[in-house]
Amino acid sequence: MIKLIPTKHLLLIAVVCTLLAILLIAIPEEQPSQNKVISLETNLEQVHQSDLVFNDLQQPTYINIQKLDQNNNTQLSTQNNINTTYNAPTPEALIKKNSPPTYKEQTVTVSSGDSLSKLLSREGISAQDIYKVSLADKEQKTLLRMLPGQELSFTTNEKTGELTQLTLVLNRLDKVTFKRNEDAFDRTEVSREPDIIKTYKEAEINNSLFVDGLASGIEQSLLIELANIFGWDIDFALDIRKGDSLSVLYEEKFLDGEKIGHGNIIAAQFINNGRTFQAIRYTTSRGSSYYTPDGLAMRKAFIRTPVDFTRISSKFNPNRLHPIFKTSRPHRGVDYAAASGTPVKAAGDGKISFAGTQNGYGNVVIIDHGKGYQTLYAHLRGFAKGTRRGARVSQGKIIAYVGQTGWATGPHLHYEFRINGVHKNPVTVKLPNDDPMPKSDLQAFLPYAKQVVATLESSHSPTFAQKLASIKNR
Structure with a gap:
C-alpha cells in the first residue's frame, strides 16, 4: 500500500512529522506553580548510621509543611506536600559514648613477693599505664620499695580502662600519689601531722631495765633508746643494781585521737648505784643529740663494750x-x-x-x-x-x-x-666525751636546759624525788 503513495507525498508526510516533533519538544510542560518556597520545621538528632536499627523505629509523626508564595508570601496548602519524620531512640552504645566518664576505685594490700607490675596487671591495668606511672617514680623509686602490709589504691576510668590515679600508703602519716596528667603522671608526697603530747613516765629496776620498764608502761623501743643515750656511762649488763630508777619525758603521737607511737625523748634521768645522769635533747647546726645540763655531749668518743655478751x-x-x-x-x-x-x-x-x-x-x-x-x-x-x-x-x-x-x-x-x-681496764676507764657543743649554741642551750630540768623534776613521784634528795645529801 505504501507503494501506491507517490514519492512526493511520502516526503511531505515526513516533513510534517518532523515539525510536529520539534514543536512538542520546544514547548515546555506547564508547571503548576513557579517561584514557590517550602519551609520545613523539625527537630533533628545526630545519630551514627551504624547504630540505627529499623526495628527500633517508632510510628511516624507528621510535621507541618508550609508553602509560601515568594511573590506575595501567601500561605498555600496542599495535601501532596505533606512529609513525614521518625523519632528513633538513641542507641545504648551512643549514650555510653557521650555520657560523662565513671570511675572505679580499688585497694589491694601488698604481700611478700609482690611488685607494682604484678599487682596492677592482675587487676587489669595495661602494661603501658604501669610503665608511665613507674616513669614518674624513676628517681625516688618508692614503688620499687613497697613493703608487705602497705596498701595500694588506684582509680580507673570505667569507659576507657585507663589508670587515672594511684596512691601508695606508706604508713598512717605518709603516702605517695600519682595522678594522670594527659599522657603522663605527676608524683606528689602527702604527709599528715600528728598531734604531739608530752608524756612523763618513770620506773624502778628490780629485775632488769626491760622487764621493769615494760611493767611501768614504757615501750620497748623507748627503753632501747634510753639504753643508747646512757650507754656510754652505764654498762647495762654489769652496772645495773636493784633499786636503780629512771624517769623520761618524751613525745607521744596521736592521730584522730588514737595513739600511733612515740616521738623524741625530750629529757631523761637515770639513778644508778648512787650516781645520777641527766640527758637533754637539743638540735645544733650539727644535728640533734643529747647533752648534759651543762652542755657536755652524752655521746662519748668510745662505747663501753664493743660486743653483745653473756x-x-x-x-x-x-x-x-x-x-x-x-x-x-x-x-x-x-x-x-x-x-x-x-x-x-x-x-x-x-x-x-x-x-x-x-x-x-x-x-x-x-x-x-x-x-x-x-x-x-x-x-x-x-x-x-x-x-x-x-x-x-x-x-x-x-x-x-x-x-x-x-x-x-x-x-x-x-x-x-x-x-x-x-x-x-676497759670496764672502768673514764671515757673521753665527744666534741663539745659549739659556743654559739651553748648560750641558747643553757636557759632551755634549765627549763627542761625544772619540768622533769616537777613531774617526779615522791619516791623518785626522795631518792634524788638522798643522793645530793651524801
Missing part, C-alpha cells in the same frame, strides 16, 4: 694465771664470752692500723683512734667486709666476728684499751 669470762688482771700455760701472765684486757659469729663493733671512730694474725691472739684488729687512744680485738673468727689496714671506721661499725682463734679455750672477744701505749 658474761665477762676473764677480767683485767696484771697478775692472772694463764688458763693454758698455768703461769702468771698479765691479762691486759677483758674477755667477753659470746657465741661464735657474734658481731664485733668498732669502739670509736678511727683508722685500722692492723688486720691479720698475731701469734696467740689469732685473728686480730687494731684501731688507732688518734690523740693516743688505741683499741685491740682478738680471737676473731673472721673479718667483716671492708676490714683491712688503712680503712677508716666509725663508732659502732661491725669490723669482725667473735671466734676462738689463737690461744683460746672457748669463743670470746679479747678487748684491750690503750692510752699512749699503756693498757687500761
